[in-house]
Amino acid sequence: MEFDAVIVGIGGMGSAAAWQLARRGRRVLGLERFDIPHALGSSHGVTRIIRLPYYEHPAYVPLLRRAFELWREIERIAGEELLVVTGSIDAGPEGGGLFHGALASARLHHLPHEVLTGSAVNDRFPGYRLPARVRAVFQPEGGFIGSERAIVAHVRAAQAAGADIRARERVLGWEAPGGGAVEVTTDKGRYAAANLILTAGAWMGELAAPLRTLAVPERQVLAWLQPRRPELFAPDRFPVFNLEVEEGRHYGLPVYQVPGFKFGRYHHRGETAPADAIRRDIDAEDERLLRQFGERYFPDGCGASMALRPCVFTNTPDEHFIVDRHPEHPQVILASPCSGHGYKFCSVVGEILADLAAEGATRHDISLFRLDRPALAERPPPRGSPAG
Ligand SMILES: Cc1cc2nc3c(=O)[nH]c(=O)nc-3n(C[C@H](O)[C@H](O)[C@H](O)COP(=O)(O)OP(=O)(O)OC[C@H]3O[C@@H](n4cnc5c(N)ncnc54)[C@H](O)[C@@H]3O)c2cc1C
Numbered sequence: 088m089e090f091d092a093v094i095v096g097i098g099g100m101g102s103a104a105a106w107q108l109a110r111r112g113r114r115v116l117g118l119e120r121f122d123i124p125h126a127l128g129s130s131h132g133v134t135r136i137i138r139l140p141y142y143e144h145p146a147y148v149p150l151l152r153r154a155f156e157l158w159r160e161i162e163r164i165a166g167e168e169l170l171v172v173t174g175s176i177d178a179g180p181e182g183g184g185l186f187h188g189a190l191a192s193a194r195l196h197h198l199p200h201e202v203l204t205g206s207a208v209n210d211r212f213p214g215y216r217l218p219a220r221v222r223a224v225f226q227p228e229g230g231f232i233g234s235e236r237a238i239v240a241h242v243r244a245a246q247a248a249g250a251d252i253r254a255r256e257r258v259l260g261w262e263a264p265g266g267g268a269v270e271v272t273t274d275k276g277r278y279a280a281a282n283l284i285l286t287a288g289a290w291m292g293e294l295a296a297p298l299r300t301l302a303v304p305e306r307q308v309l310a311w312l313q314p315r316r317p318e319l320f321a322p323d324r325f326p327v328f329n330l331e332v333e334e335g336r337h338y339g340l341p342v343y344q345v346p347g348f349k350f351g352r353y354h355h356r357g358e359t360a361p362a363d364a365i366r367r368d369i370d371a372e373d374e375r376l377l378r379q380f381g382e383r384y385f386p387d388g389c390g391a392s393m394a395l396r397p398c399v400f401t402n403t404p405d406e407h408f409i410v411d412r413h414p415e416h417p418q419v420i421l422a423s424p425c426s427g428h429g430y431k432f433c434s435v436v437g438e439i440l441a442d443l444a445a446e447g448a449t450r451h452d453i454s455l456f457r458l459d460r461p462a463l464a465e466r467p468p469p470r471g472s473p474a475g
Contacts, residue, residue: 088268088279088280088281089114089116089278089279089280090114090115090116090251090278090279090280090281091108091113091114091115091280091281091282091444091445092108092113092114092115092116092280092281092282092283092284092444092445093115093116093117093118093269093271093278093280093282093283093284094108094115094116094117094118094284094286095118095258095261095271095283095284095285095286095287095294096118096119096120096128096285096286096287096288096290097117097118097119097123097238097242097252097254097286098119098124098128098129098130098238098286098288099129099130099234099237099238099288099429099430099433100286100288100422100424100429100433100436100437100440101117101119101284101286101287102117102123102237102238102241102242102245102433102437103157103161103241103433103434103436103437103438103440104284104286104422104436104437104440104441104444105117105241105242105245105250105252105437106161106241106242106244106245106248106250106437107437107438107440107441108245108250108440108441108444108445109244109245109246109248109249109250110244110245110248111441111445112249113441113444113445114249114251115245115249115250115251116250116251116252116253116278116280117242117245117250117251117252117253118253118256118257118258118271118273119252119253119254119255119256120255120256120257120258120290121254121255122254122255123238123239123242123252123254124235124238124239126396127367127399128288128289128399129288129289129398129399129400129401129425129429129430130234130235130238130288130430131234131235131396131398132234132309132349132396132398133233133234133235133343133344133345133349134231134232134233134234134340134343134344134349135231135232135234135430135431136175136229136230136231136327136329136338136340136430136431137151137154137155137158137170137175137229137230137231137232137327137431138175138177138226138229138327138329138431139151139152139175139192139193139196139198139226139228139229140175140177140189140190140192140193140196140198140200140224140226141188141189141192142177142184142185142186142187142188142189142191142192142329143188143406143407143428144188144192144407144455145191145192145195145196146452146454146455147192147432147455148192148195148196148198149196149451149452150432150435150451150452151431151432151435153434153435153438153451154431154432154433154434154435155170155228157434157435157437157438158170158232158237158434160434161237161240161241161244161434162240164240164244165236165240165243165244167236167240168233169232169233169236169237169240170230170231170232170233171230171231171232171233171322171343172227172228172229172230173229173230173231173322173323173325173326173327173340173341174225174226174227174228174229174230174326174327175225175226175228175229175230175326175327175328175329176208176212176215176223176224176225176326176327176328176329176330177189177223177224177226177328177329178205178208178217178221178222178223178224178328178329178330178331179221179222179330179331179332180220180221180222180331181220181222183331184331185329185330185331185336186221186222186223186224186331189224189226189329190202190224193224193226198226198228199226199227199228200224200225200226200227201224201225202222202223202224202225203222203223203224203225204219204220204221204222204223205217205218205219205220205221205222205223206219207223208221208223208225211225212319212324212325212326213319213324213387214314214316214319214320214324214325214348214385214387214388215328215384215385216383216384216385216386216387217330217384218332221330221332225326229326229327230322230327231322231327231340231341231343232430232431233343233344234430237433241433241437253275256273256274256275256276257273257274258271258272258273258287258294259272259273259274260272260294261283261294261419263415263416263418263419267281267418268280268281268418269281269282269283269416269418269419271283281418281444282418282419282420282444283418283419283420284419284420284422284440284444285419285420285421285422286422286440288362288399288401288423288425289302289304289362289365289399289401289425290362290363291401291421291423292304292361293361293362295413295419295421297413297414297421297458298409298421298423301403301404301409301423301458301463302401302402302403302409302423302425303359303401303402303403304359304360304361304362304365304399304400304401304402305354305355305357305358305359305365305399305400305401305402306355306356306358306359306360306365306366306397306399307351307354307355307397307398307399307400307427308351308352308355308369308373308377308395308396308397308398309349309350309351309394309395309396309397309398310347310349310350310351310374310377310378310381310392310394310395311345311346311347311348311349311392311393311394311395312347312348312378312381312388312389312390312391312392312393313346313347313348313390313391313392313393314342314347314348314387314388314389314390315386315387315388315389315390316387316388317342319387319388320341320342320348320387320388321341321342322341322342322343324341325340325341325342325348327339327340327341330384332380332383332384334352334379334380334383335352335353335354335380336352336353336354337350337351337352337353337380337384338350338351338353339351339385345393345394346393347393347394348381348385348388348389350377350380350381350385351377351398352376352377352380353427354400354402354427355373355376356372356373356376359402362399365397365399366397367397368397369395369396369397373395374392374395377395378392400425400426400427401423401425401426402425402426402427403423403426403463404462404463405460405462405463406426406427406428407426407455407456407460407462408422408423408424408425408426408429408432408436408455408456409421409422409423409424409456409458409463410422410423410424410436410439410440410453410456411453411456411457411458411459412443414458414459420440420443420444421458422436422440424436424456435451438451439451439453
């Protein structure tokens with residue numbers, strides 16, 4: 088067999104998996120259809136939030152603790168800062184899912200945290216202008232990861248450990264002809280491997296039939312606005328946030344490396360499409376929607392527009408990840424950790440994928456991400472089915 092594992096998609100997850108497998112001495116081929124990194128998938132836009140009091144489900148917290156350790160490890164290997172600590176704010180109405188879920192996770196996992204009113208957040212972090220009735224969980228260890236630089240760091244570490252990584256090579260299909268092996272066909276060649284790891288982001292449904300209606304790409308837009316008072320939006324004075332308000336659920340980060348306070352709205356305008364058909368232009372309504380939110384809750388952050396960029400979420404019906412073996416071909420491992428909150432887990436997902444491929448099992452609890460969980464069988468995909 089030519090390779091122990093072929094990894095399809097060298098974005099956030101695939102780059103981490105390549106490093107984790109190569110450092111264990113496995114023969115790895117990593118294939119990426121675009122550049123490494125690039126701005127057509129889910130991991131671009133300079134930064135991604137990492138936060139511990141996980142309102143989505145407390146089962147993510149142990150994975151996050153390991154993710155932090157692995158981010159620090161790759162940082163040491165790369166010799167550059169990839170994870171910047173700012174603290175995190177998870178805020179919303181007292182009875183709402185975001186605040187309540189964050190508090191429940193913080194308490195269950197004994198995370199250091201404080202519960203603050205909206206006014207207390209504003210006093211402490213004057214870039215914020217939250218309504219007084221908002222309740223917030225402040226957690227001091229949260230922050231952000233330099234997402235594109237982390238992909239480069241993982242790829243360089245993987246290459247140093249012997250991985251063969253190739254960009255501009257598109258996987259067209261794969262077969263499992265029997266005997267446990269996998270054959271992968273690209274626009275440049277054919278390869279045989281013992282394991283296939285699919286980390287194709289928004290294109291997962293095209294490469295794995297079981298995910299066709301379960302991993303739905305959705306257009307997002309990120310905004311960077313020039314702060315009117317830049318000193319309030321620096322990483323040492325502005326914690327990353329998730330905020331549930333009447334305009335929807337939003338997230339934001341301090342100014343870092345590019346001019347502009349960065350924020351976005353989850354499920355921006357609910358536009359789903361196959362990955363290659365996702366609309367990449369930005370229109371006036373995108374800007375209006377984001378500015379309306381920014382002006383209300385972060386007015387000192389919302390001067391002139393610096394950049395608006397499209398990005399893609401890949402949503403599952405219950406917004407939890409899919410990380411599992413292919414139901415018919417166990418040597419094929421599927422990873423769709425997105426629904427708009429996956430990046431922070433790249434480091435630990437890479438370890439999990441390497442565990443599954445190289446050791447046959449993982450010590451991490453990934454039962455929440457099973458493909459046969461009832462929520463995936465019972466509920467329709469969110470916001471309409473993919474168009475193809
Ligand atoms: C606007 C936005 C904001 C977000 N904010 C956060 C955040 O703050 N915190 C957080 O934790 N998460 C966040 N997320 C989610 C997070 O970014 C994603 O979960 C994560 O990037 C997914 O990584 P991935 O490796 O699955 O996808 P990608 O990084 O997109 O990698 C998939 C790769 O597969 C390649 N590929 C696809 N098909 C093929 C093929 N046939 N052949 C070869 N290569 C192929 C693609 O080109 C791509 O490079 C955000 C996402 C978006 C869009």
